[in-house]
Amino acid sequence: GAGVSQSPSNKVTEKGKDVELRCDPISGHTALYWYRQSLGQGLEFLIYFQGNSAPDKSGLPSDRFSAERTGGSVSTLTIQRTQQEDSAVYLCASSLSGRGGFGLTEAFFGQGTRLTVV
Amino acid sequence: GESVGLHLPTLSVQEGDNSIINCAYSNSASDYFIWYKQESGKGPQFIIDIRSNMDKRQGQRVTVLLNKTVKHLSLQIAATQPGDSAVYFCAELHNTDKLIFGTGTRLQVFP
Known part of the structure; x- marks a missing residue:
């Protein structure tokens, strides 16, 4: 694809349930990151x-x-027994290399996937 | 979790003025720094980067300054426009090759 794709875009789950978040990185990118962003935070x-x-x-x-x-491409982030404090936006990023020249x-x-635990 | 310290959070400027967003980092071993812009509801987007062997780098309307002595990074935006309104994050690349982000500064541009 043209960019990094995440699914689902929104997920509401009950406390105690497990969730899986998916990330499809840009083809050929060897580095993949997962970050969590709470409301108004870094x-x-x-x-x-x-x-x-x-x-x-x-x-x-x-x-x-x-x-x-898997296979150096798609990534899945799994959260088991979700808690309310897990509610956040989960962001995935990919890059050609973790280290290199400019760019x-x-x-x-x-x-991102907005996860809401109720 | 890990984060770069960022003295924060809301900067209000008038359209046409210059903006300066500051960031303090903690790891003196970091050798690569990046500024990202995040608009509401979107993922962060790359703005400009700089290596630790430089103290200044310029892009289109943006300049990044690096002061390794005091571990300080700044982003200067010239002639700030309404479209520049967003949250700005600095990030450092640790020697383990992972990007660590700061807390962010919200830039508000008034007409």
Whole structure:
């Protein structure tokens, strides 16, 4: 696709349910990031995938959060036993490389998934 | 979660004036910095980047200044327009190759 695609765009779930959020990065991008953005706040780093390297999971807030990236492309962020504090916009971004010359590090963002836990 | 400290949050300017948005970062090992613009309901969009071996870089109507001595980054927008109204984030690239974002500054442009 032309850009990073995330689905669903909105998700309302009941407390205690599991949810899966999907990210389709730009084709050929080796780096993929997940961030969480609460209302009026900054972007909280969650997890980072780079090629075939082990992902950097240091930002995941609890063991209820996990993410996979299959075949170096599509990524799924799973939140188990959702809590109300999980309500936020979850943003995915991809880039050609985690590091490079000017422009190569540019991360392109999707529109995000707005998760509401009721 | 990790974030770059950003002294914050709302900057109001008149259309046509210059805007200066500031950011403090904490990791002296970071060697790459980026400014992003986020409009309401959208994901952040890249504006301009700078390497740590530079202290200034210019784009179209925007200039980024880097002061490594005090770990400070700024974004200058010349002749601010209503379309510049958004939240602006600075981000740093750690040596682990992950982008860490600041809290953000909301820029409001008045006619």
